[in-house]
Amino acid sequence: MPLPQPNLDDRRFQDLVDEAKRLVQQRCPEWSDHNVSDPGVTLIEAFAQMVDQLIYRLNRVPDKNHLAFLDLIGVRLLPPAAARTDVTFWLSAPQPRAVPVHAGTEVATVRTATEEAVVFSTERELSIEPCALAHLATSSQGAPPADRDAELAAGRGTPCFAPTPLPGDVLLFGLSQAVPHCLVALRLDFPVSGHGINPDHPPLAWEAWTGDGWTGCGVHRDTTGGFNRPGDVILQLPPDHTASVEARHRAGWLRCRITAPVPGRPSYSTAPVLISAEAFTVGGTTIAVHAEHVRDEVLGRSEGLPGQSFTLARPPVVAGGEPVTVEITTPTGVEEWREVEHFGRSTPEDHHVRLDRSTGELTFGPALREPDGTLRQYGAVPPEGAPIRIRSYRTGGGRRGNLARGALAVLRSSVPYVARVENPRPAEGGVDGEDVEGARLRGPIVLRTRGRAVTAEDYEELAREAAPAVGRVRCVADEEGPDAGGVRVLLVPAAADDGEGRLSFGQLACSPELLEQVTGYLDERRLLGARLLVEPPHYQGVTVVASLRAKPRSSPGRLQRAALAALHRYLNPLTGGPDGTGWPFGRPLHSGEVFAVLQRLPDVELVESVRLFPADPERGHRGEATDRIRLAPHALVFSYEHQVRVVAE
Numbered sequence: 001m002p003l004p005q006p007n008l009d010d011r012r013f014q015d016l017v018d019e020a021k022r023l024v025q026q027r028c029p030e031w032s033d034h035n036v037s038d039p040g041v042t043l044i045e046a047f048a049q050m051v052d053q054l055i056y057r058l059n060r061v062p063d064k065n066h067l068a069f070l071d072l073i074g075v076r077l078l079p080p081a082a083a084r085t086d087v088t089f090w091l092s093a094p095q096p097r098a099v100p101v102h103a104g105t106e107v108a109t110v111r112t113a114t115e116e117a118v119v120f121s122t123e124r125e126l127s128i129e130p131c132a133l134a135h136l137a138t139s140s141q142g143a144p145p146a147d148r149d150a151e152l153a154a155g156r157g158t159p160c161f162a163p164t165p166l167p168g169d170v171l172l173f174g175l176s177q178a179v180p181h182c183l184v185a186l187r188l189d190f191p192v193s194g195h196g197i198n199p200d201h202p203p204l205a206w207e208a209w210t211g212d213g214w215t216g217c218g219v220h221r222d223t224t225g226g227f228n229r230p231g232d233v234i235l236q237l238p239p240d241h242t243a244s245v246e247a248r249h250r251a252g253w254l255r256c257r258i259t260a261p262v263p264g265r266p267s268y269s270t271a272p273v274l275i276s277a278e279a280f281t282v283g284g285t286t287i288a289v290h291a292e293h294v295r296d297e298v299l300g301r302s303e304g305l306p307g308q309s310f311t312l313a314r315p316p317v318v319a320g321g322e323p324v325t326v327e328i329t330t331p332t333g334v335e336e337w338r339e340v341e342h343f344g345r346s347t348p349e350d351h352h353v354r355l356d357r358s359t360g361e362l363t364f365g366p367a368l369r370e371p372d373g374t375l376r377q378y379g380a381v382p383p384e385g386a387p388i389r390i391r392s393y394r395t396g397g398g399r400r401g402n403l404a405r406g407a408l409a410v411l412r413s414s415v416p417y418v419a420r421v422e423n424p425r426p427a428e429g430g431v432d433g434e435d436v437e438g439a440r441l442r443g444p445i446v447l448r449t450r451g452r453a454v455t456a457e458d459y460e461e462l463a464r465e466a467a468p469a470v471g472r473v474r475c476v477a478d479e480e481g482p483d484a485g486g487v488r489v490l491l492v493p494a495a496a497d498d499g500e501g502r503l504s505f506g507q508l509a510c511s512p513e514l515l516e517q518v519t520g521y522l523d524e525r526r527l528l529g530a531r532l533l534v535e536p537p538h539y540q541g542v543t544v545v546a547s548l549r550a551k552p553r554s555s556p557g558r559l560q561r562a563a564l565a566a567l568h569r570y571l572n573p574l575t576g577g578p579d580g581t582g583w584p585f586g587r588p589l590h591s592g593e594v595f596a597v598l599q600r601l602p603d604v605e606l607v608e609s610v611r612l613f614p615a616d617p618e619r620g621h622r623g624e625a626t627d628r629i630r631l632a633p634h635a636l637v638f639s640y641e642h643q644v645r646v647v648a649e
Contacts, residue, residue, distance in 0.1 A: 011052075011055060012052060013045075013048050013049060013052045016047075016048035016051050016052060017044055017045055017048045020044045020047075020048065021034055021041075021044070024040075024044075066440065066443075067436070067439075067440070069443075070439060070440065070443045073443070073446060073447055074342065074446070075439050075442065075443050075446055076356055076358065076439075077358040077359075077433060077434045077435070077436070077438075077439055078319065078358070078433060078434035078438075078439075078465070078468060079316045079317060079318060079319045079357035079358045079397065079433050079434075080316055080318060080319065080396075080397030080398040080430070080431060080432055080433040080468075081318065081319045081320065081397055081429060081430060081431040081467070081468040081469045082289045082290040082291045082318040082319070082320070082394070082396055082397040082398075082401060082429070082430060083289070083290040083397075083401030083402050083403070083427040083428055083429045083430030083469075084287060084288070084289050084290070084427065084428070084429050084511070084513075085120070085287075085288060085403070085408070085423045085425060085426065085427035085428070086285050086286070086287060086288070086423060086424055086425055087107055087120065087122065087285065087286060087287075087288040087408060087421055087422070087423050088183065088236075088283055088284070088285045088421065088422050088423070088424055089101055089126070089128065089283050089284055089285075089286075089411075089415065089418045089421055090183075090282060090283040090418065090419050090420050090421070090422070091128065091281070091282055091283050091417055091418060091419065092417055092418070092419035093417070094130065094280040094281060094282065095128075095130055095281075095417050096130055097130065098127045098128060098129050098130065099127070099128040099284075099415070099416065099417050099418070100125065100126070100127055100128075101122065101125070101126040101127075101128065101284065101286065101415055101418070102122075102125060102413075103122055103123060103124050103125050104121050104122060104293045104413075105121065105122045105411075105413040105415060106119055106120070106121045106292065106411075106412040106413045107119075107120050107121075107122075107288060107408045107409075107410060107411055107412060107413075107421045108120065108408065108410045108412050109403065109407050109408060109409065109410065110409060110410055111410075117410065118290065118400060118401060118403060118407075118408075119290070119291075119292050119396065119412065120288040120289060120290050120291075120401070120408055120423075120427070121288060121289060121291055121292060121293055121394075122286050122287065122288050123286070123287050123288065123289055124286060124287065126181055126284050126285075126286040127181075127284070128181075128182055128281060128283065128284035129177065129178075129179045129182060129281060130280070130281050131175040131176050131177055131179045131182070131184060131252065131279055131280065131281050132175070132176045132278070132279055132280065133173060133174070133175065133176075133186075133277055133278050133279035134174045134175060134176045134249070134251050135147070135149055135172075135173075135174030135246075135247065135249045135251050136148040136149055136152050136158065136171075136172065136173060136174065136274075136277065137171075137172040137174070137246060137247035137249075138158070138159070138160065138161065138169075138170065138171055138172065139169070139170045139172065140161065140162040140166070140168075140169045140170075141162070141166060141168055141169070142168065144247075145170075145172055145246050145247040146247065147247045147248070147249070152274070152276070152277065155275065155276065157273040157274065157275050158273065158274045159271040159272075159273055159274075160227060160256075160271055160272045160273070160274055161258060161268065161271040161272075162271060163270075163271055164270075164271075165258055165267065165268035165269075165270070165271050166258065167203075167258050167259060167260045167261065167267065168257065168258065169257070169258045170255045170256065170257045170258075171255065171256045171274075172246055172247070172253055172254070172255045172256075173186060173253070173254045173255070173256075173277070173279060174246065174247075174249055174251030174252070174253050174254075175251055175252035175253070175254065175279055176251065176252070177243065177251075177252050178241045178242045178243045178252035179237055179241060179252060179281055180237060180238065180239050180240060180241040180242070181237065181239050181284050181285055181286060182237050182281050182283070182284045182285075183220065183234055183235070183236055183237070183281065183282050183283035183284060183285065184234070184235050184237055184254070184279055184280070184281055184282070185232050185233070185234045185235075185279065185280055185281075185282045186232065186233045186234075186235070186254075186277065186278075186279050187231075187232050187277065187278045187279070187280075188224055188227070188230065188231065188232070188233065188274060188276075188277050189230045189274070189275040189276040189277070190224060190227050190228065190229055190230055190272050190273065190274060190275065191273060191275070192228065192229045192230075193228060193272075194228060195226070195227070195228060195268050195269060195270050195271075195272055196266055196267070196268055196269030196270070197226050197228075197265075197266055197267065197268055198226075198265055198266065199225030199226050199228050200225075201265050202222075202225070202226025202227070203226075203258055203259045203260075203261065203262070203265060203266075203267050203268070204226060204227075204256050204257070204258065204259065205256070205257045205259050206219055206233070206235055206254065206255075206256055206257075207254070207255050207256075207257060208235075208237050208238055208241045208252075208253070208254050208255075209241070209242065209244045209246075209252075209253045209254075209255075210238055210240040210241055210242060211240060211242045211244075212240075214255065215238045215240075216238075217235040217236060217237055217238065217254065218235065218236035218424075219233065219234070219235060219236075220234040220235065220236055220424070221233070221234045222234075227272035227274075228272070234282065235254065236285055236424075237254075259620070260621070262620070262622075285424070287513075288408070288423075289318075289394070289396075290318075290396050290397060290398075290400075290401030290427065290430055291318045291394035291395060291396035291397060292314075292394065292395055292396055293392055293393075293394055294312075294313070294314055294390075294392065294393055294394070294395055295391070295392045296389060296390075296391065296392070297312065297313055297389065297390050297393075298387060298388070298389050299311075299312070299326075299362065299388045299389065299390060300387075300388055301385055301386065301387055301388065302328070302381075302382035302383060302384055302385065302386045302388055303384060304381060304382070304383060304384030304385070305381065306364065306365060306366050306367035306377060306381050307363065307364065307365070307366035307367065308363075308364050308382075309361050309362060309363040309364070310361075310362045310388060311359070311360050311361055311362070312360035312361075312362065312390065312393065312395075313360075314360070314395040315357075315358070315359055315360025315395065316357055316358050316359070316360060316395065316397065316433055317355065317357040317360060317393050317394065317395060318357070318394045318395065318396055318397035319357065319397070319467075319468060320467070320517055321394055323338055323339035323340075324339045324353075324355055324390055324391070324392075324393050325337070325338060325339070325390070325391045325392075326338075326339075326353050326362070326388060326389070326390050326391070327388075327389045327390075327391055328351075328382050328383075328386050328387070328388055328389075329386055329387045329389075330383055330386055335351060336351065337351040337352065337353050337380075337382075338351065338352065338353070339352075339353055339354065339355050340352045340353070340354060341354070342354065343365045343366065343378035343379050344378070346365050346378045346379035347378075347379075348377040348378075348379070348380060349380055350365075350379050350380060351379075351380055352364075352365060352379040352380070353379075358433050358434070362390070364379060364380075364381060364382065365377060365378040365379020365380065365381070366378055366379075397430060397431075397433075398430055398431070398432045398433070399430045399431065399432050400430065401427055401430035402426070402427055402428055402429075402430045402496055403423065403426060403427040404426055405423060405424065405425055405426050406422055406423060406424075407423065407427070408421060408422060408423040408427075409421065409422060425504075425506070425507075426496060426507075428469075428493070428494065428495050428496060428507065429469035429493065429494060430469070431468040431469055431494070442461075445461050451525055452525055452527075453522055453525045453526050453527070453530075454527060456475035456476070457475075459473075459475040459487060459489055459522060459526075460473040460474070460475050460489075462521065462522055462525055463475075463489055463491065463518050463521075463522060463534075465521075466517060466518045466520075466521030466522065467491075467514055467517050467518050467521075469493060469494050469514070470491050470492070470493060470494060470514070470518070471492045471493055471494035471495065471574050471582075472491075472492040472573070472574065472582055473489065473490070473491060473492075474489070474490040474492075474537065474585055474634060475487060475488070475489050475490075476488050476490065476633075476634050478531070478533060486530065486531030486532065486533060487526070487530055487531065487532050487533070488533045488534075488535065488634075489518065489522065489532070489533070489534045489535075490535065490536065490537040490585075490634060491510050491514065491515070491518060491534065491535070491536055491537075492508065492536065492537065492573055492574060492582075492636070493507070493508065493509075493510055493511075493514060493536075494574070495507035495508060495574060497568070497569075497572070497575070500561075500564070500565035500568060500569070501565055501566075501567075501568035501569030501570075501572050501575070501576070501639075502564075502565075502568045502639070503568075503572065503573075503574070503638075503639070505539070505617045505618070505638065505640075508536065508539060508573065508638070509536065510535070510536045515534050515535070518534050519532065519534045522534065537573075537585070537634055537635055537636050538632055538634070538635040538636075539573065539617060539635065539636055539637070539638040540614065540629065540631050540632075540635050540636070540637055540638065541614065541615030541616055541617040541622075541637075541638050541639075541640035542571055542589060542612060542613070542614065542615060542629055542637050542638065542639060542640060543612070543613040543614075543615045543622055543640050543641050543642060543643070544567050544571075544594055544610065544611070544612060544613075544639075544642045544643070544644075545610075545611045545613065545625075545642075545643045545644075546563065546567075546594070546598055546607065546609065546610045546611075546642075546643070546644050546645070547607075547608040547609045547610075547644075547645045547646075547647065548560075548563060548598060548601075548604055548605075548606070548607055548608065548644060548645070548646050548647065549604070549605045549606040549607075549608055549646075549647045550603055550604065550605060550646050550647065550648050551603050551604070551605045552605075554603035554648075555603070556646040556647075556648045557646075558603070559601065559603045559604065559646050560644050560645075560646045562601055562603070563598055563601060563604075563644045563646070564642055564644055566597050566598065566600075566601060567594070567597065567598075567639060567642045567644075568639045568642070570594075570597050571583065571589070571637045571638070571639040572639065573636040573637065573638060576637070578593075582636075583636050583637045585631075585633070585634050585635065585636060586631050586632065586633040586634060586635060587631065588628055588629060588630045588631055589612065589628070589629045589631070589637055590627065590628050591610045591611070591612050591627045591628070594610050594612070595607050595610050598610070608647070611625045611626075612625065612626050612627065612628070612629050613625055613626070614626070614629050615640040615641070617638055617640050622640075
């Protein structure tokens with residue numbers, strides 16, 4: 001289907017006649033008879049008819065020719081990209097057997113009187129496995145884990161750490177089996193007491209064994225106050241949690257580790273004593289995408305002619321995912337026809353189809369006349385009268401799927417023993433389909449690259465084409481390490497802030513699916529011999545500690561919130577920087593420009609001090625104060641726990 005064709009001049013015959021009569025009233029007021037019988041009006045209508053013909057011809061050029069040329073070189077509107085998020089299925093009660101959540105299970109937002117529900121569907125199978133606490137162990141300062149099963153069973157109480165707890169001490173919980181993707185609740189009983197820590201910010205890190213090492217677990221809820229009172233700790237286990245041997249017992253191990261002290265967050269003065277403990281599975285988490293699955297749709301019957309096309313019932317088809325498969329029933333059985341990008345390499349025996357995902361048009365191979373007068377068939381032709389059915393496709397996508405945390409709350413598919421659902425993080429990555437103006441801008445690039453990655457600009461443009469959900473792309477030469485001389489493509493995924501410029505570090509992590517999608521797309525188009533590496537950039541954490549003096553009669557609390565928002569917006573890898581298009585790669589940060597950002601706030605009387613601290617957002621470490629933070633050539637800044645103190649007049 002060709003691209004939409006605009007009208008350069010949308011006036012018609014009657015519009016021209018009416019416009020001429022208005023001009024007559026202004027220029028020749030003595031001409032008062034505007035009836036059709038008047039000879040002058042007859043002349044106006046005659047000229048309007050001729051101008052209408054000229055406008056008709058004008059509308060055939062030049063934009064139409066431009067779009068027709070884009071259609072000729074194969075430019076098609078890019079389909080929408082679907083937002084993705086984690087969806088947690090909470091069990092009504094712990095179950096003795098595994099609870100399956102099948103791929104394609106649908107969850108949605110609450111439908112209102114003015115807005116339709118936004119539907120998401122799961123991408124893969126999820127098995128919510130049961131578990132129980134099988135073993136308990138402790139370890140201090142890297143010593144081999146000591147078995148605490150007997151002490152726990154006797155009910156005498158088990159110290160969680162050494163008598164004087166130090167960073168690195170661990171408490172290990174052995175589950176009856178590995179439970180990847182699952183939510184596990186640890187019900188722990190501690191005497192109500194204080195151990196010198198801040199219960200709201202305990203110096204603890206929860207981790208699970210994954211085969212490659214200890215990986216952090218998400219803490220959904222902790223009501224123990226850092227082991228100061230009885231309560232529950234609900235953990236989200238990583239997808240590659242696996243069984244291992246600790247303290248001579250094989251189990252699905254979790255551990256709680258004391259972290260290094262942080263200013264303002266004291267560590268333990270005494271070791272908590274665990275009286276009793278149990279574990280059970282309360283839910284599971286999987287990936288869901290903003291799309292609905294359409295299955296077994298019948299498109300019609302074949303006419304037995306080359307180049308025939310059919311239109312899907314529910315376009316557009318979201319970008320990415322597996323190629324669609326078409327099933328054609330013939331007298332010898334059911335044949336599978338697969339989707340291809342074009343018919344350039346298709347032979348008359350190849351079962352190929354082409355799908356325009358924006359419009360939903362499914363096309364079979366054409367027959368073209370060669371210079372010698374013979375017809376050449378590109379792709380096979382379905383037999384006449386054969387039913388054509390598409391096995392499945394996903395429809396949806398767009399910015400409408402970028403939902404806030406907790407927006408998905410309705411379970412549309414029936415899943416036994418599941419009480420409720422929620423998305424623990426915002427849904428991100430939804431991008432609307434391309435418009436005609438975007439296709440016109442992309443046309444010269446397509447003509448120049450022709451689907452081949454040669455220059456850095458080619459790699460960047462093709463990466464955006466492969467994954468519209470990518471926010472920023474940077475292609476650089478890999479000059480160090482074993483892959484020196486190769487090509488590195490750095491991806492920053494598109495992410496929505498909280499309205500005040502604040503991003504979580506997890507939002508900037510590239511999912512394995514995104515990296516695989518871009519890598520596969522570029523690998524097919526790179527030059528022979530070029531080594532390719534697709535990865536996220538390095539993020540240099542930055543903590544700003546500032547002291548401000550507020551103007552008289554201004555609110556210190558409001559000024560503090562405004563200052564934090566200004567810092568997060570400026571030090572933002574996607575929308576920050578001096579020009580607001582994202583922090584430039586490799587650009588250092590000076591304390592002077594932070595002074596300028598804060599001084600521009602309306603309620604600031606004086607910026608008294610600004611200190612910069614380099615930070616590691618992955619490990620939570622912060623370096624020494626400095627006036628300038630240098631960045632690696634291909635690194636970006638990331639706002640990490642700014643602190644602003646406001647002094648009122």
